[in-house]
Amino acid sequence: MPFNIRIVFSFTVLMIILSFPFNSYSENNSVSKLSIGFSDGDITPNLGIKPVYIAGFGHNRKAEGVSDPIFTRVFVLRADGKKYAFVCADLIGLFKDQVDEMRKELKDYENVMFSCTHSHEGPDTLGLWGQTPFQSGTDPDYMNSIKNITINTIRNAEKNLTPCDTSIAKVSLPDLLHDGRPPFVKMDELVTLRFNKANTQNPLGTILFWHCHPETLGSGNKKISSDFVGYAIKEIKKKTKGEAIIFTGAVGGLMTSLKLSIKNEQGVELKDGTFEKTERYGHLLADASINSLKKAKPVALTPITIRKKEILLPVDNPIYRLAKQMGVFKREIYDWDLKLNSSPNLNKREEKHPAAKTEVSTITLGELGIGCIPGEIYPELLLGKVAKIAEKEADYEDAPTEFEWFQKWNIPYKTVIGLANDEIGYIIPKKQWDEKAPFAYGNKKAPYGEINSLGPDTAFLISKAFEDLISK
Ligand SMILES: [Zn+2]
Helix, strand or coil, X not given: CCHHHHHHHHHHHHHHHHHHHHHHHHHHHHHHHCEEEEEEEECCCCCCCCCCEECCCCCCCECCEEXXXXXXXXXXXXXXXXXXXXXXXXCCCCCXXXXXXXXXXXXXXXXXXXXXXXCCCCECCCCCCCCCCCCCCCCHHHHXXXXXXXXXXXXXXXXXXXXXXXXXXXXXXXXXXXXXXXXXXXXXXXXXXXXEECCCCCEEEEEEEECCECCCCCCCCCEECCCHHHHHHHHHHHHHCCEEEEEECCCCCCEECCCCCCECXXXXXXXXXXXXXXXXXXXXXXXHHHHHHHHCEECCCCCEEEEEEEEEEECCCHHHHHHHHCCCCCCCCEECCHHHHCCCCCCCCCCCCEEEEEEEEEEEECCEEEEECCCEECHHHHHCCCCCCCCCCXXXXXXXXXXXXXXXXXXXXXXXXXCECCCCCEECCHHHCCCCCCCHHHCCCCCCCHHHCCCCCHHHHHHHHHHHHHCC
8 A cells, every 4th residue: 555545544544433432422412402392281261160351351351161272382491401491371461470489399490481472362360350440350279270280381391302403484474463553663573493303304393483462352252262372373283293382572562463454265354353363363374484484594592591680660550559459460569769760761759659570581592582571562662663753742752762772682583572471561662652642643542552551661671671681
């Protein structure tokens, strides 16, 4: 064997020998990198024993049946030996106090993120929709069962942990959202994550981040339902043969499927408040997600970083204060911090002004950033589209513009989960706050929104907290 061939030969042998440990190392490494497990738990309330009040529209809407079962849906991620739970329940929302109760029994988790789809066709879990405005619509036994079922579902998802490959897709769907309040700004980007069993094309599950109120069945419906979410999930499961979860994001200001033109396959427009429209909307969303995945790109979802901050928000809304006094609202109330009060950006408040404690957090999954927002944020706050000059009829014409943290967040992919770990109501740009006449945009009466918000400084304080989290 000539000398140079011998060198090539020995080099090749050396490379083959070396490549064995390297190959097996990198394979093991990718296998141990990220695992995912899915599960869901049925949280459909029992009817016929106690009244079940349906949440979301008026008072005293008693459930008379079940259209489709409602669920708490979970995926668990495991990376670098740590576990993270993500929950989305077919409910109107849950207060932070209840989420923290659940977390006490999941201390082996690095993070538990509990959110709701904000369904307006499920049981009251906040207390606001009882027989009268002065009576809570929640049932303590049912609330307890949500907690227990969710914890069990997380444990079941954990048993299903499977090494996975991940891809991501985005698509803009303005035709699937109606914006009910000017300025008309929609967060219409559907983000879809696909998880396949590692090194195969076998789907484990699909996760959607979408920004619409599940309320297609309207205020007249008296049957418990997950609204379009359930129909969309069923369709995705059928077509992909994997699991599916939909998270609800920026739905303030007001993102809805009502008043939206949705046609059936024959081109006939479907009416609000019908199961036909609700099912069709669900299928359109499912198909849009599945189609977007044709152009999905591989995405790294590790390392995982969680950043959290607890903050106080002044409770200015007199209805909320009354609800707390009447025992309708079951959450801890704190004193507003007077030091914070001294900020020139905030309205002046007296000593002992009531405040709610909430939590903002960011979850960074490798190349994907998720802002976990404890309520219903107006999309203009995320998209940097709050008008620089307020309408002259707005209540706080000279209000400071909130921090544009979401626009500044420098990460390849980003989205938000709303009603995350709390439901504090609408998060409205202060420049758009409009309770006092005259009203902006030529409106004869006050726009809907403020009545379900803690107050005009909520958005500023939330955006400041996020600004701090992303600049850490
Ligand atoms: Zn809402």
